[in-house]
Amino acid sequence: MTPARSACLLLLALGLGPAGHAFETRNLLLLGGATAGPAIVAVGERGTIVRSTDRGHGWTEVASGAVATLTGIAFAPDGRHGWAVGHDALILATTDGGLTWQRQWQGSNLEESFLDVLALDARRVIAVGAYGLYLSTGDGGKTWVRRRLGDEDYHLNRITRGPTGTLYLAGERGTLMRSQDAGQTWDRIDSPYDGSFYGILPLGERELLAHGLRGRIYRSEDDGATWTLVPNEQHVLVATAARLGSQVVVFGGQSRALFVSRDGGRTVTPWHPGFTAAVAELMALPDGRVLALGETGASILPAP
Numbered sequence: 001m002t003p004a005r006s007a008c009l010l011l012l013a014l015g016l017g018p019a020g021h022a023f024e025t026r027n028l029l030l031l032g033g034a035t036a037g038p039a040i041v042a043v044g045e046r047g048t049i050v051r052s053t054d055r056g057h058g059w060t061e062v063a064s065g066a067v068a069t070l071t072g073i074a075f076a077p078d079g080r081h082g083w084a085v086g087h088d089a090l091i092l093a094t095t096d097g098g099l100t101w102q103r104q105w106q107g108s109n110l111e112e113s114f115l116d117v118l119a120l121d122a123r124r125v126i127a128v129g130a131y132g133l134y135l136s137t138g139d140g141g142k143t144w145v146r147r148r149l150g151d152e153d154y155h156l157n158r159i160t161r162g163p164t165g166t167l168y169l170a171g172e173r174g175t176l177m178r179s180q181d182a183g184q185t186w187d188r189i190d191s192p193y194d195g196s197f198y199g200i201l202p203l204g205e206r207e208l209l210a211h212g213l214r215g216r217i218y219r220s221e222d223d224g225a226t227w228t229l230v231p232n233e234q235h236v237l238v239a240t241a242a243r244l245g246s247q248v249v250v251f252g253g254q255s256r257a258l259f260v261s262r263d264g265g266r267t268v269t270p271w272h273p274g275f276t277a278a279v280a281e282l283m284a285l286p287d288g289r290v291l292a293l294g295e296t297g298a299s300i301l302p303a304p
Contacts, residue, residue: 025297037079
C-alpha cells in the first residue's frame with residue numbers, strides 16, 4: 001500500500017540540477033518543509049533536499065546521499081539540528097541548519113516508510129509512519145527506540161505540538177492521539193470520524209483543528225473532548241493546514257483545492273490564489289504570503 005501521506009500526489013520522474021547550485025523546483029515533487037533559523041528546507045522525491053535563504057524565492061539543492069523519497073522534515077529550536085525522514089525506513093540528520101546531511105538510522109525492513117518527524121529540541125525527536133511505525137530518541141539520534149502505540153497497524157500521518165507542549169498524532173481510520181509528557185505516554189482522543197486524518201493543527205491551549213479525507217475538517221474547543229464538523233462543500237482530501245494569524249487558517253491538499261478560514265476554523269470558504277496543483281504542505285511566510293509545497297515544487301501564493 002502506498003503510504004498515506006503521499007497517496008494524493010503524483011510522483012514525477014524528473015532529474016535534479018547540479019548540487020549546490022540555484023535551480024528551478026517546479027518540476028520536483030516536494031512533500032515537507034521546515035524552517036531552520038532564517039532558512040527554509042524542503043524535502044521530496046528521490047532523496048531531494050532543497051534550501052532557501054530568501055523566504056522561498058530561490059532554492060539550492062543540498063546533497064542528501066539518499067535516493068528514497070523523503071516525506072517529512074523538522075528542526076530543533078536552535079535551527080541547526082534537524083532530521084528528515086522517508087521511505088526505505090530512513091532517517092537523515094543535520095547539525096548545520098540543513099547544509100549537510102548524514103544517514104543516522106535505517107531499519108532492516110526497507111518496505112517501511114516514515115511519514116513525519118517532530119524535533120522537540122536538539123536531543124528529543126519523534127518519527128512516525130506507515131503501519132504504526134514510531135521511533136523516538138532522547139540523545140539526538142545516537143540511539144532510537146521503537147514502540148507500538150496500539151494493537152492496530154494504522155498509518156500515523158502527522159505529529160504536531162501545541163503551544164503548551166502537548167503533542168498530537170493524526171492517522172488512519174480515525175486515529176487521533178494526545179501526549180502531555182513529550183511522547184512518553186499517549187492517550188486516544190475520541191474521534192468524530194472513522195476515516196483517515198492527515199493532521200491536527202493546534203490553535204491555542206485547547207483549540208484544535210483536525211483535517212482529513214473527503215474535505216473533513218473538525219474543530220474542538222476542549223482539547224479534543226468534543227468536535228464540531230466545519231461545513232465544507234468540496235469533498236477532497238485535506239492534507240495540510242497552516243495558521244497565518246490569530247484567526248486566519250489555510251488548508252490544501254488533493255484535487256487542487258485550497259480553503260481559507262478567517263474565524264479560527266469555524267467556517268471555511270474556497271481560496272482561489274491562481275494555483276492549480278496538489279499540495280502536500282503549506283507554510284506561513286513572514287510577509288503574510290504562503291509557501292505551497294507539492295507536485296509542482298515550491299510556489300509562493302499571495303496572502304489570502
